[in-house]
Amino acid sequence: MISLTINGKKQELDIDPDTPLLWVLRDELHMTGTKLGCGMALCGACTVHMDGTPVRSCSIPVSAVANANIQTIEGMNSVAFQAVQKAWRDLDVVQCGYCQSGQIMSATALLQTNKKPTDEQIDAAMSGNLCRCATYHRIRNAIHQAADAIGKTASTVGGKA
Amino acid sequence: MNFLNKQFATIDKNSPLELSRRQFLQATGVGGGLLVGSGFISLTIPADAATVSDAPVFNAFLKITPDNNVIVAIKHMDMGQGVSTGLTTLIAEELGARWDQIQFEFAPADATRYNNLFWGPTQGTGGSSSIANSWQQLRTAGAAAREMLQAAAAAEWKVPQAEVQIKNGVVSHGKHSSEFGVLVATASTLPAPQKPVLKDPKDFQLIGKKIPRKDSADKTNGTAIYTQDIQLPGMLTALVAYPPQLFGKAKKVDVAKAKASPGVIAVVEIPRGVAVVAENFWAANKARKLLAIEWDLSACETRSSDELFAACHEAASKTGHIVKNTGDASAALKKSEQVIEAKYEIPYLAHAAIEPLNCVVKVDKNQCEMWFASQMPTIDQMEVGKVTGLKPEQVKINSLYAGGSFGRRACAGDYVVDAAQIAKQLPGRAIKMVWTREDEILNARYRPMAVHHLRGAVSPDGKALAWQHHAVAQSIMRGTPFEGMIQGPLDNSIVEGVNDMHYAIPNLQVQGTEIPIKISTLWWRSVGHSGNAFVIETFIDQLAKSAKKDPVAFRRELLANEPRALGVLNLAAEKANWGKPLAAGVSRGIAVHKSFGTWVAQVAEVRINADKTFNVERVVCAVDCGVAVNPDVIAAQMEGGIGMGLSAALGEAITLKNGVVEQTNYHTYTPLRIDSMPKVEVHIVPSAEAPTGVGEPGLPPIAGAVGNALFAATGKPVTKLPLGNKV
Structure with a gap:
């Protein structure tokens, strides 16, 4: 067992x-x-x-x-995951979609440790995830968008507190 | 796969496709004439429900539920190209539906209702034809349902039908107003109008707008179901031990150890190998390693890649089939003082979609049921029918999402047949046959390798004068069930894009030669265009240099009579600031190519670093695909085509050593990763022309655009793919 x-x-x-x-x-x-x-x-x-x-x-x-x-x-239901998923949907990142669970899991892990990744940091964190449809351009944009959304939520919450 | 457009006129009488054609002509009662391009539209209500869920059926493509959901049947395979969004848009537009009330289901295999109108009586996806062949058909289906709803409302409200409005999912007249749901029970029983009136394009609410994809939600929470994900009661997993080379056969098989391995239910021999059937993947995978098989490899290829290229060069140095002859290229070259010569080499490529191939099959006495993503359901039904002794229509295919395909799932005599061969030996059990990545690379059907020899010249006043071109490659279709579609002596995929070149070259000769190699090949995203555009576009830049002209200016002269080519060329050049200075170390290259009816131009910006490595930093793309049904899906397909084309251009090659493929998995076959993906900008040329496809046309230009940027920087012609990462 x-x-x-x-x-x-x-x-x-x-x-x-x-x-x-x-x-x-x-x-x-x-x-x-x-x-x-x-x-x-x-x-x-x-x-x-x-x-x-x-x-x-x-x-x-x-x-x-x-x-x-x-x-x-x-x-998954963390703040980072929800922001990533929303950005993925807002930007319609997916094509065939088969690799996207893995992409989203890697992107979420990145944003849990790095709140504001640069393009280079995104590339480094995401280069283990292949996408044969080559949705990479949108993946990069979606991660930036998710990071911005998390940042805004955090500052709003912070402001209220 | 635009050669499928060549219709069925020349199909071999004995080929399965001819059989298919005759069967379907009989089934549809259209003897003699072809359905092809006739705009055949089935608006009759099928005897069974068109798709899975229950709801009032308006026609083969459209159902509406009492709670206002519009369910569209998608007749094409979704491999990421966006059909579940694009095809639904056409229906939603004409129906007058709200985008959020639109849902979709994949249509089952049934060519009598869901054939590709460009392919005759065959259901299938390819040649970037999904939107193009459905454009009138689905708009008409949507408009017919709209008129039926209007008629039902008119009767209910006792008002003239012509005055009933439908917009944003609301049916209205004066003080009356209703959603679709309350009208569908009546409306769906009314006779379907045979000539419904289509909307004036100026009234389009959805076509041409950025609207969200229909598949985004499922594909971002893990719930989208691919073949790999099918779970059925009692289902078993099968893995096949294949010979190390294509066309190998099992000579001696010892299954004892594998059979005794935990979880194994059966070990069965099939024509192409030995299958281990087990309770789950891991048990099958472990047991497969315990098979002891002696292979007969006497029918297999023995040569290595360098020998194959040498054989291609040898063939290219002789005269091939002349497929285009304008003016007199030989004479013009003889007279020219300076002749530019180039010899190109292009490698085999694997599709390498991230979902390895797989197929779920259950064979019963009078039916075979399948669950998978089929790119050519009609062919699959026929082949599986043959294997199982059933009629094609007894083979039921439940269509699923494809985790990529790029042409790979449109095949014959392949993984689908293997799965059926296994399942028929275990009747009544659902069998999921899966390939590992290694199986997928080993049994890939490759984009053919090719060699092109070119000679060209410009006139003393700097105009293109002569172009002599000999392309040598393996045929994709020769020796396969698709052979009957070859017209004339040469498989057109070898020269496509070259023999119908858009550049006005006064003396142009194109030759082609098929070279037999015992390696299986197949259409790979954009087929012959994938390599041929690279050859044409880099050679044009060599001629431009010889003419001492700017590559864009040189192309403009040669495309003076091709307004749509000029449209994309000029738009891409303008948006990329062509001619304006660039940062130190950065150079530009341009390429323009038409495939599958769609024009695409791309400008690549390439940085060469101090250590001679280079990066493609930015790509500006212009596309003219007629009416832009879903501009954001078009942009996505251009981005993806650029990424996949760049992947091949930079770092993909299948190579052979003594006939054995040297690559096995993603460490040796290396698709592009995010760190090599450039920024991409896509611009769409406004157009009122009927839409053409976008799944493939974004791919062909990029290799040439990058090659030309390197040529501009180094002065060294680029004639060999892949380019690697260094100059």
Whole structure:
């Protein structure tokens, strides 16, 4: 038995311990928002958060995450995530959409640690996520827009306080 | 895939496509003549509901629920190009609906209702034809429903139908006003008007406006369902062990260890390999590694890339099929004092969509049900019918989002057939066959490699005089079920964009030669244009230099009779400040190309760094695709086409060593990442022409634009792709 915490919910699973986290999410828990792209941590389509840090779930055996908090796109609701998702929708970033769960997870992790990233910082944080439709131009703009929105919310809240 | 436009007149009598044509002509009762381009519009209500959800059906494309939701059937595959937004816009516009009440469903496979009007009786997506072939059809479907609602309201309110207004989802007359929902029960039973009146374009409310995509919400919260995500009761996962090279065959198979592996349900042989069927992916993946297979590779390619290029150059040095001959290029070149010569090399490319190919199939006695994203459902129905012994119409396809495709899912004898071969051995069980990235690269069907030899000259007064061009490449269709679509001696994809070149060259000769290589090829976003535009556009810059003329000015002269070409050329040049000084180390290049009826010009700004590496910093793009149905989707497709074209131009190549593909995954086959993506600006030329496609035309010019920027900076002609990151 392996015990896991996914999106705040504790799960007990009887599963081959070397199964990658990605396949536990997809085949066991039927949480299919996290995608297979390469199986080698090269494309980022499988990105989830492990204790808040973006990781590639295709290359992490489930046995290695037993004590971690795993967040997938299905369970995201942080301020940064909501701002990212809204910016993605406002700018219609998506094309085929298949890589976008991973893009959004990486972008959210970036904004949780860097409130005002530059183009270069965005490129560095997002270069592990491939998009074959090449929506990169809009991804960059959406991250800036999300950062601005978070900044405005924070200053409004701060002002009121 | 514009050669699909060549219709079916020359299709081989024995090919599946011919079979398909005859079957569909019989099924639709249109014997003899072709439906192609006839504007065939099905406004009759189908016996079964057009799509999945229950609601009053107005026609094959449109249902309206009592609570005012308008549900549009999308007959084309959504691979990111925006059909779920673009096609719904056409219906919403004519219907007079509010954008927020519009929903969509993917149409099932049924070519009698959902055929591509440019492809005859075949349902399919490609050749940037979705909006173009649907333009009249879907507007008419929307207008017909609008008139039916008006008629229902007129009867209810006892007023003249012509006075009933529909706007923003509200039906009104004087003091009467109603939403669609209360009228649909009556309206949907009225006879469909056969010639509904379309709106005057000046009254368009949605067409031409920036409106939000219909697929953004699902694709930003993880709920969009791709083939990979299908879960069915009792479903099993299958992985196939394929030979290390295409056309290899299993000679000796030992399945004992794999069969004994935990979670494995069956191991089955199929014509192209050995499939492990297991409870889940990981069990199948582990067991597949335990298969011991001896392969017969005697039918496989043995040459390496350098040998293949040498063979292409050898063929290019001889005379090929002459497919265009204007004036006398040979004589003009002979007389010229200075002849510019160039020999181009273009590599194989993989589609490498992020969703690896996959297909869910369940075979029962009288039906085969499938769940996947099909780019050519009609072909898939026929092929799977053949495998399972069922009629094509017994093959039911539930259409899903495609996680990219770029042409890859429009194929024959491929992954769909493999999935059906597995499923038919396990009847009654849903089988999800998935490929890993390695399977996908190994079994990719590549954009053909090509070699072009060119000779050209300008006159002493600086005008383009002669152009002799020989393109050598592997045919995409020869030896495949699509072979019947080749017209004449040469697969047109080898010379497309060249033989119909828009530059007014007085002495132009284009030759083409097919070279057989035992590697499988396929249409890759923009097909032949993807490489040919690079060749043409960089050679034009060589001629411009020889003529001592500015590349834009030189092109203007040669395009004097092509107003739409001039339109994009001038707009891109103006917006990019062509001719104005640039920062030190930065150079500009321009390219203009027409594909699939759409004109695109791009200016690339390239910075060459002190260490000789270079970056593409900015691209300015102008596009003329007729009426801009969804300007923001058009911009997105230009951005994406530029990104994918740049990806190929800079760093993509499939290479062979002794016949074996050397790339396996994204570390050796390396698509563009965000840190190499330039800033992109898109400008749309206003137009009242019927719309043409945008899925592919944004791609072809970029390699040439970047190549020309490098040429401008270094003076060294650029003739080989990929360019790498150094000059």
